[in-house]
Amino acid sequence: MTTTSPFRRPSPVPDPPDDPGTAPRTAAPSVRAAYTDLLDFAAAVFQHHGLPSARADAAARALCYGDLTGMTSHGLTNLTRLYLPLFEDGRVDPGADPRPVADRGASVLLDARRALGLWAAEAAMDLAVERAATFGIGMVAVRGATHFGCAGHHALRAVQHAMIGLVAANCGGQRIARPPGGAVAMLGTNPLSVAAPAGPHPPFVLDMSTTAAPTGRVRQAAHEGRAVPAGVLRDDDGAPVTDPSAFDEGRAHLMWLGGEAGQYKGFGLGIAVEVLAAVVSGAALGAHPDALDGDGGPTGRDDGIGFFAAAIAPDALRTGAALDAGTLFGALLGCPPSDPSEPVRYPGWHEHRRAQERLRDGVPLSEDLYRELRRTAARLGVPAPVALERA
Secondary structure, eight states: OOOOOSSOOOOOOOOOOOOOOOOOOOSSOOEEEOHHHHHHHHHHHHHHTTOOHHHHHHHHHHHHHHHHHTOGGGTTTHIIIIIHHHHHTTOSOTTOOOEEEEEOSSEEEEEOTTOOHHHHHHHHHHHHHHHHHHHSEEEEEEEEEOOOSOHHHHHHHHHTTTOEEEEEEOOTTOBOBOOTTOSSOOBOOOOEEEEEEETTEEEEEEEEOSBSSOHHHHHHHHHHTOOOOTTSEEOTTSOEEOOTHHHHTTSOEEOBTTHHHHHHHHHHHHHHHHIIIIITTTOOOSSSGGGGGSOSSOBSOSOSEEEEEEEEOGGGTOSOHHHHHHHHHHHHHTSOOSSTTSOOOOTTHHHHHHHHHHHHHOEEEOHHHHHHHHHHHHHHTOOOOOEEEEO
């Protein structure tokens, strides 16, 4: 992937020695790498596994978005944990071309045919944007997909065209969370994202799981030896659990967004995502009679994922939407804070600020993750990202 660095690169420092150990990653980052280096590295890894160049570039953008914006649980840490095993196990077809099943102009149904979701979701949103430019709204439903990273990255594709983006995805046949009062896991984390232009302000980007936290964040806390807040996990008796390792050990399960008091709201949103992403597209269902044979814990695999990408063009309906968006988000930013040291911000503001800083100064990586990327580069014979500085 040919890129031009958007900032002057500091002088590289010597690489740390390889450490094949499996010590938990530390929370504090100690290495910075140029964002363009990370993109080139990730794209090269995906090309090594058979993705054509343009698709590898798109997959790299989607993956590195997590590190660029600070959502590191969905960034490069997932390269060897999640994505490369998909290739190695044959659960992704690097040469797959999504096939149109139905095309009604403003709405399209695609069969992804096991294409890598990181690029297929970006392509689906781009198609939705294309249709919205003609019809005022574009909707692309996708089935047979694989994991696509941060939903917010794909929703933001619409914002680049002054449109509103909506993305929802189920987890295919993977069941992680139980219904309130239920004893068997029936649904996945079912992420949802809405992104919108905000006039002269940073774009609005809501990007959330409908469970209290995504599994990646729980596992990241376990790797770093951190507790999770009460309200994220609970045991079979309903007692709160703060040890994140209890999730993978089967001693705790995820709660819904809203915690004990508001869990029906998160559960309802999770079902809404399942309807949009799976019922509309014909993807694998989480809530299926097969799930009833489970022992209560997570079951199934995240194969046959469905997602829903929609783009809305307000300018096709009226003039003045952009001005109103600027007024709306400007008013929110102008709200007097109860604590002067904590000004009011909206979802997407902090991520935009981090992205600008990291484009300028480099993307922070933990020492352990950087070593892992170097080991992967050496194993595959691709250039590793260069360390710019070390704390």
